[in-house]
Amino acid sequence: MKNFLINLWIFFLFFLKVSFSNDLAFITNQLSNSVSVIDLETYEVIKEISVGSKPAGVTVTKDGKRIFISNPESKEISVIDGYKLENIKNIPLGKGPLGIALTKDDKFLLVADWYDHIVRVIDTSSLELIKEIPVGKSPAGIDTDLKNSKFYVANRDDHTVSVVNIKTFKEEKVLKAGKRPFAVTLSPDNKFLYVANVKSSDISVFDTINYKKITTIKVGKSPYAIAFLQDGSKAFVTNQHENTISVIDTINKKNIKTLEIGEYPEGINFYVKTKEVLIVNWFDSEVVVLNSLNFNIKKRIMVGEGPRGFGNFIGPNLMQN
Amino acid sequence: MNKFIFSLFFLFIFTLFNNSYSHGPTRQKLKESVIINSKPEDVWNVIKDFGKINTWHPSISKVESDGKTRTIYYSPRNNTPIKQKLESYNAEKMMYKTSITEVDIKSFPVSTYTANISVKGNDDGTSTVLWKGAFYRAYVNNDPPPELNEAAAIEAVKEFFQAGLNNLKTQLEK
Numbered sequence: 452m453k454n455f456l457i458n459l460w461i462f463f464l465f466f467l468k469v470s471f472s473n474d475l476a477f478i479t480n481q482l483s484n485s486v487s488v489i490d491l492e493t494y495e496v497i498k499e500i501s502v503g504s505k506p507a508g509v510t511v512t513k514d515g516k517r518i519f520i521s522n523p524e525s526k527e528i529s530v531i532d533g534y535k536l537e538n539i540k541n542i543p544l545g546k547g548p549l550g551i552a553l554t555k556d557d558k559f560l561l562v563a564d565w566y567d568h569i570v571r572v573i574d575t576s577s578l579e580l581i582k583e584i585p586v587g588k589s590p591a592g593i594d595t596d597l598k599n600s601k602f603y604v605a606n607r608d609d610h611t612v613s614v615v616n617i618k619t620f621k622e623e624k625v626l627k628a629g630k631r632p633f634a635v636t637l638s639p640d641n642k643f644l645y646v647a648n649v650k651s652s653d654i655s656v657f658d659t660i661n662y663k664k665i666t667t668i669k670v671g672k673s674p675y676a677i678a679f680l681q682d683g684s685k686a687f688v689t690n691q692h693e694n695t696i697s698v699i700d701t702i703n704k705k706n707i708k709t710l711e712i713g714e715y716p717e718g719i720n721f722y723v724k725t726k727e728v729l730i731v732n733w734f735d736s737e738v739v740v741l742n743s744l745n746f747n748i749k750k751r752i753m754v755g756e757g758p759r760g761f762g763n764f765i766g767p768n769l770m771q772n
Numbered sequence: 773m774n775k776f777i778f779s780l781f782f783l784f785i786f787t788l789f790n791n792s793y794s795h796g797p798t799r800q801k802l803k804e805s806v807i808i809n810s811k812p813e814d815v816w817n818v819i820k821d822f823g824k825i826n827t828w829h830p831s832i833s834k835v836e837s838d839g840k841t842r843t844i845y846y847s848p849r850n851n852t853p854i855k856q857k858l859e860s861y862n863a864e865k866m867m868y869k870t871s872i873t874e875v876d877i878k879s880f881p882v883s884t885y886t887a888n889i890s891v892k893g894n895d896d897g898t899s900t901v902l903w904k905g906a907f908y909r910a911y912v913n914n915d916p917p918p919e920l921n922e923a924a925a926i927e928a929v930k931e932f933f934q935a936g937l938n939n940l941k942t943q944l945e946k
Binding site for chain 1: 796797798799800801859871886904906913914
C-alpha cells in the first residue's frame with residue numbers, strides 16, 4: 452500500500468510536470484519593431500526582443516529552437532534563438548516578406564513576398580535561400596499540410612489560393628477564393644482548407660482532395676485569420692473591422708456565434724494544453740486569452756504597440772530546461 | 773523616349789488611382805483626445821449626428837449625407853471630397869465608427885481607413901472625447917514617395933482629428 456501511494460505520488464508529480472510544462476507565445480509588435488514573449492503558464496510577458504522593422508509574420512519550429520519573424524519594411528527575416536530568446540540573425544529577403552510558415556518537418560521556411568508575388572523557400576538548417584516560386588499577386592497567409600507534400604498561399608490581389616507541391620516546388624493548382632483572401636488555414640485533419648476573404652467578409656471552404664469549393668460562410672467585417680480547435684469541431688475567425696471573433700461550427704459549416712473581443716483582432720492561435728484561444732488585438736495592443744469551451748475571457752495581456760501575430764506563434768519554452 | 777514617358781505617365785496614373793483596396797504591409801494607428809468641461813450627454817448631442825459633422829468640425833465646408841454615407845468637403849486640402857461610410861453606431865456607449873470609401877490620395881493620402889469617435893464621462897464632471905484612427909499609407913507599392921508615405925498619412929489624419937476636437941471643445945465651453 453505504501454509503495455502504491457509513492458507510485459501514485461510519483462505519477463502525480465510526473466503528470467503535473469507534463470501537463471504544466473510551459474510554452475511561450477511570440478507576438479510581433481509591428482509599431483514597436485519587437486516581439487513580446489509571453490509565458491503561457493503565468494500569462495506574463497517575460498521578454499521583448501528587438502527585431503527588424505515593422506514585423507508582422509511569425510512561425511516557430513516544433514522543438515522551439517528557432518523563431519522566424521518577417522519584417523516587411525526592413526525586408527528581412529529575423530531569426531530568434533529559442534534558448535537565449537535573442538535575435539541572432541537578420542536575413543535580407545526580397546521586397547516585402549509577410550506571410551511565413553514552416554513545413555511540418557521543419558525543413559523549409561516559406562516566405563510570401565507581398566511585392567514580388569513569389570514564395571521563397573529557405574532551408575532551415577543552412578538558412579540559405581533555395582527556391583523562388585512564382586504565385587499570384589500579393590501573396591499573404593501560408594499553411595502547410597501534415598504530409599509535407601503541399602502548401603497553400605492566399606493571393607490577396609488575385610482573389611485566389613495557390614496550391615504548391617513541396618517536392619517539386621511548383622504551383623499545381625489555383626483556386627478561386629472570395630474577394631481579397633488573406634489567410635489560409637487547414638483543418639487539423641487536413642481535409643478542408645479555410646480561406647478568410649477580407650473584402651467579401653466570408654470564409655471559402657475547399658475540399659483538399661478534389662479542390663472543390665464546398666461552401667462560403669459569412670463572418671464579421673474584414674476577417675484576418677483563422678484558428679481551429681484541436682479536434683477540428685470549431686474554427687475561430689478574427690474580424691478586424693468589427694472588433695469581434697466569429698465561431699464556426701465546422702461540422703455544419705455555419706457561423707454559430709459572434710463574440711466581442713477588443714479592437715482590431717488579428718492573429719489567432721489555439722493553445723492545445725489549456726484549450727484556450729489566444730487573440731491578438733492590434734489597436735488595444737493586447738493578447739486576449741479566451742476559454743474555448745465557455746467563451747469567457749480569462750485574461751488580457753499587454754504587449755508592444757500594434758501587435759499582429761500573423762502565423763503560428765506558440766512554441767515550447769526552452770529557457771527552463 | 774516617347775514610349776518611356778508614356779509608360780511613366782501610366783505608372784503615375786496607376787499609383788494614384790489603383791489603391792482603394794490594396795495597401796502596404798503596415799497599418800498606422802492614431803489616437804487623439806480632448807477633455808471638455810461639459811457633461812458627456814451634451815458632448816454626444818453635438819457629435820452624434822453622423823451626417824452633420826460640419827456643425828462642429830471647422831474644416832468641413834460642406835457635407836452631403838443620406839445617414840449611412842456622407843461626403844465631406846475638406847477645406848484645408850482644397851475642399852477635396854472624402855466619401856465615408858457609417859460602419860457601426862452605438863448611442864448607449866456614445867460612439868460610432870466610420871470608414872473612407874473614396875478619397876483622392878493626392879489631397880488626403882490614406883488607404884483602408886477606419887476611425888472611431890467616442891465620448892466618456894470623467895469623475896470630475898468633464899468628458900473625454902477620443903478619436904481613434906487605423907489606416908494605411910496611400911502608396912500601395914514598395915518604397916513610397918514622401919507625399920504618399922506613412923508620415924504623410926499620419927499628418928493628414930492627425931490634422932483632421934485635432935482640428936475637429938479642438939473646435940468641439942471651444943464650441944462647448946463657450
